[in-house]
Amino acid sequence: MRIGMVCPYSFDVPGGVQFHVRDLAEVFLDQGHEVSVLAPADDDEPLPPYLVSCGRAVPVRYNGSVARLTFGPVTSARVGRWLEHGRFDVLHLHEPVTPSVSLMALWAAEQPVVATFHTSTTRSRAMHAAQPLLRPSLEKIHARIAVSEDAAQTVRSHLGGDTYIIPNGVHVERFARAGRVPAWQGTPAAPTLAFLGRVDERRKGLAVALAAMPRVLDAHPGARLLVAGPGDASETLRHADPRASAATELLGPVSDGDKESLLASVDAYLAPHLGGESFGIVLVEAMAAGAPVLASDLPPFLRVLDDGRAGATFPVGSADGLADAVLDVLGDGSVRERLRAAGRARAPLFDWTGVSGQVMAVYETVRAGADAAPPERARLWGRLVRGGAGTGAER
């Protein structure tokens, strides 16, 4: 099958949507499908062979945070050319309601469109204000996928109607096979805890983990908190308890291989997120690697953790709750082993084999429907009235 995927965010910046698109594209390529991914990228950066750049991403404020997006007439022309040359059987857009290349591709699309919604936002001013403008384009989407119940609720409140839920995927095998690194491995005297994610983004909850450390250190003076992720943590560390800061090791941004090894080595993985998460892919990665998961009880995390059966949970933002959970796991080897086993049993549910199979089933369903319907006309008047003006730009 010829698959065209569009990712609104730049590939050189790590992020959940980018990883999802990359993994999905690579899984389908391995299966022998033809895949082309359109995404923002610097043209001088080395790109994977399946990636087509739609131009450089510009940081811009949207819906309360800074996103790196592409827009404008040059991008529009590139989208049109990519669609024209690709002759895709199915077009898979990610986050189609961000003001980005995904929305442009939707505007110009003439083939069946599958759209995946990743985020759960409580409200979006733009979505509300631009409804009349967006609606005709959104009607081109044949199949709507949400990555979680929370993302599906967002789609329901903005667009209404049914959405099919297919979770994010993880290469479970890679995490299960990952080698342990002695420097990160805990000992009974010096157990290790892992935190992953942007350290300067408040909602990732590094401050909560640091606030839990003093009580952990009282019981286990040698305990270490290994923090992996991009960003500047100096501010957060300065505000934290000096003992907690001293027990913290900043690893900076880590490679995929190091992330796998880190999760396989530590005695527990901490997910003290405060909100804004729609899925929690790192939790699945930790489970696959065999790290006991201690997570805040956000609804998406509870769902990933099978209502807390595959990991320990504590109230959102509660440092005491996190400390209790850590002490539980470090103090009792049987608790640790139980959580490891539960996580390992749970993770395969999110393996790419099953997840990509479901996505392919969506493609096939949509293709079957499109084959049954009469083909669309593409004459000038037809293009004008169908809102496919984007493809006209490069003629």
Added chain:
Amino acid sequence: MSESGVDVLQTVTLVVIVLIGVAWYLSYSAARLDRLHAKVEGSMSALDAQLVRRAEATLELANSGTLDPATALLLADAATASLERTTELPHEDDLLDGQHFGDREDTEGTLTEVLGLTLTPPVVAELRGRGDGLVDDALDRIAASALRARMARRFHNAAVREVTRVRGKRVVRWFRLAGHADLPRRVDFDDDLPEALVR
């Protein structure tokens, strides 16, 4: 004299512009509705095709001789009922035939229910354990078509919602842009996959 001539010219130009605008808008709305109708038709035909496959695979499993006779009869009965309803349905004279589900909800819901009750985890494990290629194939096809039917039904209902909204617009009602096409309806029935067939 010359002034009124300009007025006439201006008025005529204005009227022509307005007419073109109205024509464009009507044409645009009709094309939008047409696209939505095509989508609903497509999703319905995808749903129909998967339900037929599900029933056929179920019938094959029932006739494979690997199940006990009571289970086989239950499955065969539900699958046959579904297949009969599909072949009875087509209305050749109606162009939008694809938008009707023809009250098959009960029949398909029954097949779902019977599949769920008969293909329990121990039964499926036992069937898979035999290493019979035909049985494995039938089970795989039931799982695959049930999953796709489930997807197609979601996508269909989302499309129906959109058509219903656009057809409620005044311009569509006043200018009868929908022609004689019936208003498509949601399809609601229990389409859960048998637990043992979920990967």
